[in-house]
Amino acid sequence: MPDDSPSTFNPFASAEITPPVSSHWAAKRELAQALRELSNTLVTSAPSEELLKQASATISELNKALANSPRYYGSQEFANTQEHGSRGELNYELNAIGGLSNPLSPGLNMWLEGKLAFGKVKCGYAYEGPPGFVHGGYVAAILDQFLGMAQIAGGQSGMTGTLHVRYLRPTPLNTDLDLRGSVDRVDGRKTVVTAELLANGEVTARSEGLFIRPSNTLKEMFEKD
Numbered sequence: 001m002p003d004d005s006p007s008t009f010n011p012f013a014s015a016e017i018t019p020p021v022s023s024h025w026a027a028k029r030e031l032a033q034a035l036r037e038l039s040n041t042l043v044t045s046a047p048s049e050e051l052l053k054q055a056s057a058t059i060s061e062l063n064k065a066l067a068n069s070p071r072y073y074g075s076q077e078f079a080n081t082q083e084h085g086s087r088g089e090l091n092y093e094l095n096a097i098g099g100l101s102n103p104l105s106p107g108l109n110m111w112l113e114g115k116l117a118f119g120k121v122k123c124g125y126a127y128e129g130p131p132g133f134v135h136g137g138y139v140a141a142i143l144d145q146f147l148g149m150a151q152i153a154g155g156q157s158g159m160t161g162t163l164h165v166r167y168l169r170p171t172p173l174n175t176d177l178d179l180r181g182s183v184d185r186v187d188g189r190k191t192v193v194t195a196e197l198l199a200n201g202e203v204t205a206r207s208e209g210l211f212i213r214p215s216n217t218l219k220e221m222f223e224k225d
């Protein structure tokens with residue numbers, strides 16, 4: 001699984017949101033944001049059935065128009081075109097948790113300051129689990145992605161082998177959430193990373209992840225087209 005990102009591309013260099021690599025992705029980010037707003041409206045409104053059906057029909061038409069364009073299934077297929085950015089850059093657009101062009105992603109922003117990792121995210125009503133609070137599965141997903149980035153400070157990257165989350169108190173919706181983490185230890189192909197999720201300065205969840213740099217066999221599996 002070679003890193004084909006240009007050496008100048010480091011989305012984790014600062015707290016600034018990494019700009020899109022092209023006007024194509026800028027437009028997609030806008031559409032993804034509009035879709036997030038649509039999701040938020042859908043789960044927080046009670047329009048008439050007539051308006052709901054009208055909206056379904058309009059959106060289906062729009063979907064047909066968009067689907068009738070070149071299709072690339074997954075970041076690797078986009079990268080293979082050599083027109084839509086490297087796989088590293090595409091991760092920043094398409095990733096399920098941090099991708100800004102992916103409307104399902106809450107848009108986790110992450111960066112490294114020396115050996116410390118930081119992150120910011122906000123989850124709207126579409127992420128509700130317990131009333132008024134973020135679903136625990138999303139909390140775990142955010143921590144998984146964040147720990148996966150933080151492991152870079154240990155000098156290698158790998159897949160999540162285990163993820164432990166301790167939910168200390170409910171994580172509020174519609175609140176700026178902060179993450180901070182660091183590498184605890186590196187042992188051969190294994191990296192252990194710890195992180196905390198905070199709301200209004202209070203820790204709501206603590207986590208530890210074991211990341212394993214894949215064996216050659218697995219790497220070959222990733223590399224095959």
Ligand SMILES: CCCCCCCCCCCC(=O)SCCNC(=O)CCNC(=O)[C@H](O)C(C)(C)COP(=O)(O)OP(=O)(O)OC[C@H]1O[C@@H](n2cnc3c(N)ncnc32)[C@H](O)[C@@H]1OP(=O)(O)O
Binds near residue numbers: 001158159162213
């Ligand atoms: C370049 C990549 C970029 C990867 C890009 C990074 C993105 C990270 C951010 C997103 C995070 C994700 O969602 S990742 C997606 C969720 N995770 C996954 O789907 C992972 C699925 N599992 C796998 O692909 C595999 O099982 C691996 C990679 C975890 C390990 O496979 P392997 O490389 O063949 O490992 P193997 O030789 O068997 O074992 C090596 C050592 O690790 C131990 N070990 C193996 N698996 C586990 C495990 N799950 N939990 C604990 N320990 C384990 C073994 O006992 C052994 O210890 P010893 O005998 O040496 O002591």
